[in-house]
Amino acid sequence: MKAWTRKILAGVFALVMALTLVSCGGEEAPSTQSPDATAAANPGQSSGTIKIAMSTAQTGALAEAGVSQVNSAEMAIEEINNAGGINGQQLELVVYDDKGDVTESTLVAQRIVQDPDFVCVIGTLTSSTTLATLPIYEAAGLPMLNPTANSVDIKGTDFIRMCLASDVQGPQLTACAVNNYGKKKLAVIYPMSDFGTGMLEMCTNTAEKLGAEIVMAEPYTAGTDRDFSVHLSKLEKSGADGVLLLGDYNETSMIIAQADRIESLSDMQYFMDASILSEVFLERIKDISHEENCIIAAGYNPYDDRDLYKEFAQKLKDKFGIDTNEPAVYTYDLINILAQALEAGATRETLADTIKSMEFENMMSAPGTIKFDEKGDREALEIAIIGVKDNAFYYTGNNVDMTGAME
Known part of the structure; x- marks a missing residue:
C-alpha cells in the first residue's frame, strides 16, 4: 500500500x-x-x-x-x-x-x-x-x-x-433485488456493527413493503471471520433466491469466492453496495466461475x-x-x-x-444538482446498477427501480 x-x-x-x-x-x-x-x-x-x-x-x-x-x-x-x-x-x-x-x-x-x-x-x-x-x-x-x-x-x-445514509441505502439495495431482478426470498449476510444491524433493519422493512421476505439473516465479525462455511450452509437450506451482502470488499469477496465452490449456489445472485467497487474485490474474485452473479447498486456511477x-x-x-x-x-x-x-x-x-x-453542481458523484437536507444528509439521486464481466466492473445501463421502496 x-x-x-x-x-x-x-x-x-x-x-x-x-x-x-x-x-x-x-x-x-x-x-x-x-x-x-x-x-x-x-x-x-x-x-x-x-x-x-x-x-x-x-x-x-x-x-x-x-x-x-x-x-x-x-x-x-x-x-x-x-x-x-x-x-x-x-x-x-x-x-x-x-x-x-x-x-x-x-x-x-x-x-x-x-x-x-x-x-x-x-x-x-x-x-x-x-x-x-x-x-x-x-x-x-x-x-x-x-x-x-x-x-x-x-x-x-x-x-x-x-x-x-442507511435509511436510503437499505431500501435501494433491497429494491434492486426485488424490483429489478424479481427476488422474493432474500438472505442477508451482514457485519455485526452499527452499520450492519441498521442496514438489516432497513432491508427487512423494505422487503416487506415490496412483498418480499427475509428468509435468513446471519451476522459475522468484520476483520475476524474468514471462514463462511456455516453461513453458506445455512444459505443452501434457506430457500433464498438472492443474497444481500452488507459488508465491505474484504468479507464480501471472501463470501462470494467461497460460495462459488458450492454447486447448489451456482445460480445465486449477490447484491452489494458501492463500497465493494475496489480493485481488491476484483482481485479476490478473479478465479470464480460466476462473476455475473455479482450485482452492485451504487450511489454514484463509476462509468459516468x-x-x-x-x-x-x-x-x-x-x-x-x-x-x-x-x-x-x-x-x-x-x-x-x-x-x-x-x-x-x-x-x-x-x-x-x-x-x-447551498446547491452544488459539477460534482463527480452525480450529474445535476446536489443538495443536503436539514440533517446534513445528501438528498437521494438515481442509483446505478453495476455488474462484473471479465473481472471488471461495468455499468449495466439500468438504474434501481425504487417504486414502493421509500413509501
Whole structure:
C-alpha cells in the first residue's frame, strides 16, 4: 500500500509530513502557524492557510479505502490552491491515521480538537468510528464532513454526509433485488456493527413493503471471520433466491469466492453496495466461475460518461495509479463543497448551515444538482446498477427501480 508523502503546499511541506507520520500514540508536531486576530475570531482560518483535518485509515484492513480518500483530497486541494485558493488563502490538509479502529479514531479525535485552527474534519471512514467520535467533534464545535459513514444513527448539528445514509441505502439495495431482478426470498449476510444491524433493519422493512421476505439473516465479525462455511450452509437450506451482502470488499469477496465452490449456489445472485467497487474485490474474485452473479447498486456511477468525470478519473489514475472508488469520489466532492462554502463566507461556526443552504453542481458523484437536507444528509439521486464481466466492473445501463421502496 502506498504511503502518502506528496506535497499539498510547498511552503508547509515539512509541517504536513511531520503531522502525517505521527501515530496515535506519538507526540503531535507543533504548529508553525501563529494565528492572528482574524484567526482567533474565525477558528480554522489562520493568516496564510485554512487547515483541514482528515481522520481515516492509512494502515490496517481498510487502508485501501483510506489511502484513496487522501489521494483524492490531495488532488482536489492542489487544484483549488493552484487556482488561487479560497479568497487568497491556501488550503492545508493534515492527515491522521485512525486505522479504521474505534479506539484509535477516538484518540485521533481528542488530538484534533486540541488545534483551534482546523476549520473542519474530513472523516471518519466507518459508521462505528463516526458514532464514537462525532460527539467529541460536536463538543468542540468542529464540523465533520463525512464521505462514507452510512448509519442512520449518526446525527449532529455540525454534520454533513456525502454517501447515502442507511435509511436510503437499505431500501435501494433491497429494491434492486426485488424490483429489478424479481427476488422474493432474500438472505442477508451482514457485519455485526452499527452499520450492519441498521442496514438489516432497513432491508427487512423494505422487503416487506415490496412483498418480499427475509428468509435468513446471519451476522459475522468484520476483520475476524474468514471462514463462511456455516453461513453458506445455512444459505443452501434457506430457500433464498438472492443474497444481500452488507459488508465491505474484504468479507464480501471472501463470501462470494467461497460460495462459488458450492454447486447448489451456482445460480445465486449477490447484491452489494458501492463500497465493494475496489480493485481488491476484483482481485479476490478473479478465479470464480460466476462473476455475473455479482450485482452492485451504487450511489454514484463509476462509468459516468461526462467529460469532467472522465478527466477526474484519468487524473486520479495518472497521479496515484488508482481507479475511482466510492471513498475517493465522495472525498473529492466534499473538498470542493467545502471550498465553495468557504468562498461564500462560511466559518467553522457556520460551515454546516452554509452547506445545507447551498446547491452544488459539477460534482463527480452525480450529474445535476446536489443538495443536503436539514440533517446534513445528501438528498437521494438515481442509483446505478453495476455488474462484473471479465473481472471488471461495468455499468449495466439500468438504474434501481425504487417504486414502493421509500413509501
